Amino acid sequence: MRFSPGESVVVLDLKRPGHVRTPSYLRGRSGRVDRILGEFRDPEDLAYGGDGLPEKPLYRVAFEQRELWPDYGGASGDLLYADIYEDWLERT
Amino acid sequence: MTGHDHPHPELPASPYAVRIRAIEQLLIERGVLTRAEVRAQISYMEARSPENGARLVARAWVDEGFKARLLEDTKKAALELGIDATGPVEFLVVENTPQVHNLIVCTLCSCYPRAILGRPPDWYKSLDYRSRAVREPRAVMREFGFEVPEDIEVRVHDSTADLRYMVLPMRPEGTKGMSETGLAGLVRRDDLIGATIPLSPAKA
Numbered sequence: 263m264r265f266s267p268g269e270s271v272v273v274l275d276l277k278r279p280g281h282v283r284t285p286s287y288l289r290g291r292s293g294r295v296d297r298i299l300g301e302f303r304d305p306e307d308l309a310y311g312g313d314g315l316p317e318k319p320l321y322r323v324a325f326e327q328r329e330l331w332p333d334y335g336g337a338s339g340d341l342l343y344a345d346i347y348e349d350w351l352e353r354t
Numbered sequence: 355m356t357g358h359d360h361p362h363p364e365l366p367a368s369p370y371a372v373r374i375r376a377i378e379q380l381l382i383e384r385g386v387l388t389r390a391e392v393r394a395q396i397s398y399m400e401a402r403s404p405e406n407g408a409r410l411v412a413r414a415w416v417d418e419g420f421k422a423r424l425l426e427d428t429k430k431a432a433l434e435l436g437i438d439a440t441g442p443v444e445f446l447v448v449e450n451t452p453q454v455h456n457l458i459v460c461t462l463c464s465c466y467p468r469a470i471l472g473r474p475p476d477w478y479k480s481l482d483y484r485s486r487a488v489r490e491p492r493a494v495m496r497e498f499g500f501e502v503p504e505d506i507e508v509r510v511h512d513s514t515a516d517l518r519y520m521v522l523p524m525r526p527e528g529t530k531g532m533s534e535t536g537l538a539g540l541v542r543r544d545d546l547i548g549a550t551i552p553l554s555p556a557k558a
Contacts, residue, residue, distance in 0.1 A: 339507040341510070345513070
């Protein structure tokens with residue numbers, strides 16, 4: 263596990279085509295690791311008939327809504343969580 | 355859709371239905387699946403419903419120990435109530451509190467805790483909900499008739515990967531002394547997604 267809860271991370275903007283589980287609206291955005299969710303078979307390999315091994319660490323990352331959307335109308339404490347695989351993350 | 359292998363000439367099949375039947379036929383012909391497996395999977399999915407979620411919530415409301423186990427290991431806790439959600443997918447129950455309200459979405463497709471709740475509602479799969487729930491969750495909930503007070507933080511969970519999320523709502527006011535079954539009757543599907551909250555019996 264490269265990251266620990268509380269660490270600041272940025273979602274990489276990897277130009278991978280095809281089946282990925284990192285939504286485009288989060289690429290290039292900064293968040294904070296909320297918790298480690300465990301290790302799972304790689305969905306990017308499973309989608310094309312592979313065995314998904316080795317497993318990849320998965321993290322729940324918290325993003326501040328006001329940072330994601332400049333025109334966000336809700337409260338300042340509002341958060342968005344997404345589950346992101348380790349190779350899509352980098353320390354900030 | 356039910357598992358059967360005879361045509362219904364009186365019903366015009368949609369192009370999607372024709373395609374899925376063709377794929378099913380091929381999978382069976384090539385020995386990838388058997389018809390019995392297809393039928394078993396349909397039965398499995400049809401046996402699941404939001405009622406399961408309501409039972410889990412009601413038990414959590416009346417039993418603190420169960421609530422802790424539900425938040426810790428959802429699949430194991432569900433088995434205590436005879437709800438078999440075992441399978442490769444992991445679950446996470448997120449708890450609403452006086453400070454925090456949770457809303458679930460899957461922007462990439464329609465990830466949903468199916469092994470507990472069955473199939474998601476159509477609106478959950480709509481492009482409209484999937485794009486707006488992450489961007490303006492409060493406006494979306496307002497359209498469901500639920501206004502989140504400004505002093506409560508909204509947390510949106512985008513189910514992007516291997517976990518499926520379910521909301522544990524707060525127990526409504528005016529439910530003191532109600533039976534667990536009565537409490538379960540207050541919990542609706544949309545409360546488990548977080549688009550709404552259970553109403554007190556006076557309003558339900």
